[in-house]
Amino acid sequence: MIYSLMLTCRACDVEPYAYLLHVLKELPQRAQDDDVTDLLPFNFAKQQTIAVQSE
Incomplete structure (x- = not known):
């Protein structure tokens, strides 16, 4: 599973x-039944792009 995430x-x-x-910083702050799809690599890439553009 981790290898798959790294390739993604x-x-x-x-x-x-x-x-x-x-x-690893975000997961402990979330409830067990929370949606974590925003933590997937392709969504993380979108968040980074938005953060860079807003600076």
Whole structure:
């Protein structure tokens, strides 16, 4: 599963280490039944693009 996430990071031009740090910080703050699709690599890439554009 982790290998699949890392390959998806590569495919989305997301730096795997930064992605893992973000996910491991976010997951403990969420309820067990929360939607976590925003933490998938392709959604993380969109969030990074928006953050860079807003700076």
